[in-house]
Amino acid sequence: MTIFRIITGSYEHALLCVSVTLADDKTIQPVFQPIFHFQAHSLSIRALDIAKRYLVSGSNDEHIKIYDLQKRKELGTLLQHQGSITKLLFSDDTAEESDFLTHKNGRWLLSAAEDGKIVIWRTKDWEQFGILKGHTARVNDMAIHPSGRVAISVSDDKTVRLWNLMTAKKASVMKLKGVFTHGQSPNLCCFTSDGEYFAVGLLNRLIIYETREAKIVAIFQLKQTLMQMQFVTLDNREYLVVANGNGTIQFYTLERVTQKNEETEPLDTPEFQLQGHANRVKDISIYKEKQNDEVVSYLVSISSDGKIVIWDLKLKDQVAVYDTGERLNVVATVNESVEKALRPRPSASTKEVESEYESDGEVVLRRADRKKIKKRKKKLLKVERE
Incomplete structure (x- = not known):
């Protein structure tokens, strides 16, 4: 049996979390529990x-909200960008072993926006560590190298930038121009699991780079509009997952997409394909965990049709569908155990001191505006299981 949580953000300004229980016997219907x-x-x-016990959300309202999933409460707001938030990304730089393979334990949060800036936040106390400046237009996507030391970003200024996260400085810049791009801006980027390669996605083109030399390995023409992409390892084989505007999700082997070509060529028939949405796939999330020395892998896809579709990647088949009734935009997954029993209250002899800090063993967040503290306390999440 596998139990995990799916969190989505919608065009209707809402965050929705559901817990799904998937039985090993696929004849048993999945159970969804609204959280x-x-x-x-x-x-x-x-x-x-999502990382540790924290969920972050970014919006067109220029705010980044932080939530404690364990306590089910809002911790505060990060206000640094002037423009819609386009990407939030936790680092995953822990050496700790866990059964929950896709749950991050990041020390850093990177935020990007339409103002062209990338801000590095230290999650220990949610203080700003640095600002990566260089893009002159909206930052569309970011990815962090598996080492946690390097990041890439793509922007409407038609550049791909590599950043040294240790110094918060630019490492290199690659300009996208010429017949390879046909004037398209890069919208997506992701690293392979070992960081040897990274992919940059345009509207209907895919460019593969070798990371060390920052050189182009291959360029592919896509038949459909590219909506999302991500590398994933299944049965010791790595795939590039491509989500398309026609509702399909295609899996290409790493060997195929890193096969050198000197001219743009069409990306041919995928290793396998999933079809579960009537229109464009807005976002995907991979959930993995260890069970009895085996790894179970699920892919969660969402669409503006309001449906959450869960795929068993071992069976390569759809196993559950949940209709939210909202136009979904982004999705993240997290293990069910993220919500643990709260610590016992301190004894009566312990004096509790109220301050503008939430404390759970580390500083969580300082309220930016004292006048809003009381209002925020009234708005703390008071959500009960349905």
Whole structure:
């Protein structure tokens, strides 16, 4: 049996979390349990990520909200960008072993926006560590190298930039121009599991780079509009997962996409393909965990049709569908155990001191505006299981 949680952000400004229980016997129907559903922002939600016990969401309202999933409460807001938040990304730089293979334990949060800036936040105390400056237009996507030391970003300024996260400085810049791009801006980027290669996605083109030399290995023409992409390892074989505008999700082997070509060529028939949405796939999330020395892998896809579709990647088949009734935009997954029993209250002899810090063993967040503290406390998440 596998139990995990799916969190989505919608055009209707809402965050929705459901817990799904999937039995090993696929003849048994999956069980969905709503956890919370509330208006988190004043405009559409465009970015989500999860690490440790924290959920962050970013919106067109320029705010980044932080939530404690264990306590089910809002911790505060990060206000640094002037423009819609386009990407939120936690680092995954832990050496700790866990049965939950896709759950991050990041020390850093990277945020990007339409203002062209990338801000590095230290999650220990949510203080700003640095700002990566260089892009002159909206930052569309970011990815962090498996080492945690390097990041890449793509922007409407038609550049791909590599950043040294240790110094918060630019490492190199690659300009996209000429017949290879046909004037398209890069919208997506991702690293392979070992960081040897990274992919950059345009509207209907895919460019593969070798990381060390930052050189182009291959360029592919896509038949459909590219909506999302991500590398994933299944049965010791790595695939590039491509989500398309026609509702399909295609899997290409790493060997295929890194096969050198000197001219743009069409990306031919995928290793396998999933079809579960009537229209464009807006986002995907991979969930993995160890069970009895085996790894179970699920892919969760969402669409503006309001449906959450869960795929068993071992069976290569759809195993569950949940209709939210909202236009979904982003999705993230997390293990069920993220919500643990709260610590016991301190004894009566212990004096509790109220401050503008939430404390659970580390500083969580300082409220930016004292006048809003009381209002925020009234708005703390009070969500009960349905």
